[in-house]
Amino acid sequence: MDAKTIIARRVAQELSDGDLVNLGIGLPTLVANHIPDHIHVHLQSENGLIGLGPQPTEDKVDKNLTNAGAEYVTLKEGGMYFDSVTSFGIIRGGHVDVTVLGALEVDQHGSLASWIIPGKLVPGMGGAMDLVVGAKKVIVATTHTNKGRPKIKAACSLPLTAKEEVDMIVTELGVFHVNEDGLHLVERHPDISIETIIEQTDAPLIVGDVKLMEV
């Protein structure tokens, strides 16, 4: 199984029946493919719907039905449309149970950098700052390293998306909880040793009872 699939599958296990969930562009989108059959979650797309369905076949494409990544999507039965003010009222108001998003960097205190590399990449924060501040549970889903460099840091060096809002980090190597006392390694990939994870992480880790990830 490739890294992205490992991550998406593990994140999917965090979702509960009835949850309202927002999945960021890219890797987090894959989580939708791994939600267990007995769990029914409602996916929000912050551009204006709840009840995000799969991509349409080409003959069913509606140019006025897109997700936040400008891809054509569908609406599930029971879903509905709303405007941007309502959408972010729902997000900022704590009505989203889980938001899953990627990272350029994430640190031991749960601060996240995901929207700008000064002088290089300035796409903008879009809805990410509101999502991270507003959602009840914030999960960062990211490959453990970028070109060999750890993405989990003692402190983010890039401009932040939000300060100390991340609750959980899922990578292909392990699962991490951000607690008051620091960053806990709580699960590891069965083939990866705790030592390897410590080595590839640029932040102090608290290592207690470490379970094995289902992969």
Place this chain on the structure above:
Amino acid sequence: MDAKTIIARRVAQELSDGDLVNLGIGLPTLVANHIPDHIHVHLQSENGLIGLGPQPTEDKVDKNLTNAGAEYVTLKEGGMYFDSVTSFGIIRGGHVDVTVLGALEVDQHGSLASWIIPGKLVPGMGGAMDLVVGAKKVIVATTHTNKGRPKIKAACSLPLTAKEEVDMIVTELGVFHVNEDGLHLVERHPDISIETIIEQTDAPLIVGDVKLMEV
């Protein structure tokens, strides 16, 4: 013609085609009966509609279609319903062209008292404070005196609805404009002398070219 009809008729002349208008409970409501045929205005009821129509006949009463005074009303063709947040967004945001409301007291600077007589009458301000602050033009429609005591004062003695927001006062005796330099008498009832108006007004009046009210 009785005082209330004189006032309502004169206020109606202030309305322009296409205006969005909010009429307060009581005397201001009568303005709707005197709008010239060639003028089409849209009446808002702040409890949630634009397009307020006349009261229904008894067999057409709908208990879920009321005005802000809890009376049964109708909706005109082209009208629509909305919630209280939208209603007051429209009001506070300056989208109401004219609001007409009564007064306990109104002063030379355009401050209005209309919602409380401490220790005696505490109905609450309802939507009046938002209307007076938000509407483009605020017209106070009131009998000139209350049991012989002038309602137009140098300064309000009762708690205010809003400070310095009234643009115009219409009574059965005359019409007054609140300008930067003070309160101007601009029209008088044909049968009433300027001296009488000055006598029955508890505020200094600026008297220039005084026209006759149409009554």
Place this chain on the structure above:
Amino acid sequence: MDKTIDKQAFMALLHDNQTIMVGGFMACGTPETLIDWVVESGVGNLTIICNDAGFKDRGVGKLIANDQVKTLIASHIGLNPEAGAHMSAGTMQCELVPQGTLAERIRAHGAGLGGILTPTGVGTIVEEGKRVIETDGTKYLLELPLGADLALIDARVADRHGNLVYDKTARNFNPVMAMAAKTVVALAHETTATLDPENVVTPHVLVDHIVKEVG
């Protein structure tokens, strides 16, 4: 997920000392059946947030008459003499809030804002005890969010997911209150399989329980 509950399950949601938001404007759009059940439950010491005090025998007025309300937060109490009597007797406190400010304070809670700046009430007794914040030379009152333990709202139709639409001016405060309480119970006068996704007013994720109106 069927959100329908019966009377017994509803009664289990009620407790002394709760803060309860109740939709409706002069009892139009108030879920009377749910109010009757709160009366029957006998829970006391309640803080009620509602546009107004209703009437003696309609809307939240029934809770006041039954001595269940410790504090009423409303914009208007004039049509219910019982409210005034309870205030004079010192058995109920009343916090009067301008109607647009009441709507925005509830919205602020539901939308995750720390407060809003409004021109409404500047220079009046509504300003007392509040922070005045000036921007660009204009004074505004900082009005703080208002949330509740329970919201009791009145819908025309609920679909099987819990999506809601309202009826005419019975909409008023119901949608915004559905955003702002820990637990939201909607009295539905009709039920249907699904609503048009373009016309849903309150998305199902905001609604915890549905009580079907009988008869």
Place this chain on the structure above:
Amino acid sequence: MDKTIDKQAFMALLHDNQTIMVGGFMACGTPETLIDWVVESGVGNLTIICNDAGFKDRGVGKLIANDQVKTLIASHIGLNPEAGAHMSAGTMQCELVPQGTLAERIRAHGAGLGGILTPTGVGTIVEEGKRVIETDGTKYLLELPLGADLALIDARVADRHGNLVYDKTARNFNPVMAMAAKTVVALAHETTATLDPENVVTPHVLVDHIVKEVG
């Protein structure tokens, strides 16, 4: 009152140095015909307020490519490399605003608020130059209203009064922008006599002009 205007009348609304709000999310829900006419008009030095920079050949991206935009206020510019190129070349300034904050700032203007307190952006570079206001021990940013001279919005249907409904996720920023500009022009893809008063999203009083989409 017929609000329909033709191309010539639309062109007369355009001027150099205007601030123009444009609906749409990655060009879904952007009134392309109106954007084409702004391109054709050649007006320059514009401040554009839009969720994003669109694409090089769709949405407000066309205005950027044609060097008409002095300042872009948006939440995201990543899908339009032209926007980045214009920023690097110094020919366009860009103010990046979190998407939920952008929606609330526009709403604040339209609803007559002096600003809103949001937790979004606290502890990030979005905080720079802004007032931080603390209530109950929590820090919020004071975000100020955002209005415009002109709003260009995209509606599915306009009725003969100017009431509007939108299409699926093409709704997004269109309704809130209809509240926040001095002049509001809606491109209507269909017209009808009247809309259901329960389902109107934008009340006619907010809409100044309708352009009927041809073909």
